[in-house]
Structure formats: C-alpha cells, structure tokens
Amino acid sequence: GAGVSQSPRYKVAKRGQDVALRCDPISGHVSLFWYQQALGQGPEFLTYFQNEAQLDKSGLPSDRFFAERPEGSVSTLKIQRTQQEDSAVYLCASSRNTGELFFGEGSRLTVL
C-alpha cells in the first residue's frame, strides 16, 4: 500500500500565522511520531502517539505547538503564532512497534 503521506509538502507562513500540518500514516501502524529537522541537523523528537493516546510530548518546544490524533490514524501538528525559529522540515513517521520507522516526505515550513 501507500507509504506515510504528509501535507502540505511546502508551507510559507507570515510570522504570527497559525499553520496545520497533516500526517496520514501507514494503515495499521499504531505508533506515530513527529520530528522537527532544522537545516543541517538530524531529526529532533517532538511527540509520540500510540493509537489516539499522546504518550510523550516532551519534545514540543513551546505551548504554541499542539498535536492530535483523534481517531488513532491521521495526525495533525498545529503551530500557533509561528515564529522564524519554527522554520524547519517537519517529519512524520509511523511504526508497527517493531523499531523500524517509516517516514513521510516531510512538510517544509518557512516562516517569513
């Protein structure tokens, strides 16, 4: 079947705008992760879901960041009042809890 799908692939936002990034994981994958990847850096953990439960959100950099996965499938990462430092690629990955992550292509956010 299809892999992990993320949208939009590219988003340009003015500082102060709210943005929503969507992730559609592989069907049947119970675990879903969000990572933030700044230019020249590795993926940095943001938050983790098992089904609809958000088990860890320790990586969210501020209370402007919010993630949900209400039905245990599609997830949305929302960033309120975007700042320039939020500019990054946001990666979503899903897993069957075997250790291997399956990544989407990422959503590149640019905040002007």
Place this chain on the structure above:
Amino acid sequence: AQRVTQPEKLLSVFKGAPVELKCNYSYSGSPELFWYVQYSRQRLQLLLRHISRESIKGFTADLNKGETSFHLKKPFAQEEDSAMYYCALTSSGGSYIPTFGRGTSLIVHP
C-alpha cells in the same frame, strides 16, 4: 538521557575506497541501534539495524558496547552510496522514542 553523536558532517571518498561512518552513543540501558539513509529527493528510510546482523547494499555495522559505537562500514564505496546517513538509538525495552544523530553526508566521487 540518550544521545547519538556523529562526529563527521561530511565524508568524501572516491569510488572503490573503503568507507566508515562513525556513530557513538550514550545510553544507560540496553540500546537498539539503527542506520537510516536519505538519498537525494527521497524520504528517510531504514538501512540496517544491529539486531538483524545483516549486510545491506554491502554495508555492515557492529554494535560495540565497550566503546559505545555503531560505526557503518563498506569496503568498496559506489557512487550510488552518496546520501545522508543518520544513526539512531532506541531502548530495547519499554517505551521507545528513537533519537537521531545530526547525520553524515557521504559523497562518493567517480
């Protein structure tokens, strides 16, 4: 806390030369180590994991708990190996959240 260190940002070699991409980790428990690869204009994907002890595309990696390392090696690099390589660590028990290194860009020249 778990940490992964990839000391080289860039590794440049000629085709046919041996390659070693370094990865060191710190973790107090029992680790599980992975190498992920991202080819140009493709998504990040698993290359290999230490528990499977496989050779993938000619690459191998051995977990050295004494030196807390998981270096990726290939005896003869090919141009198609040019990519970003990320080392990642999770715990082998309990809740796991993979931690990634900053990545090493491998360029293989013809």
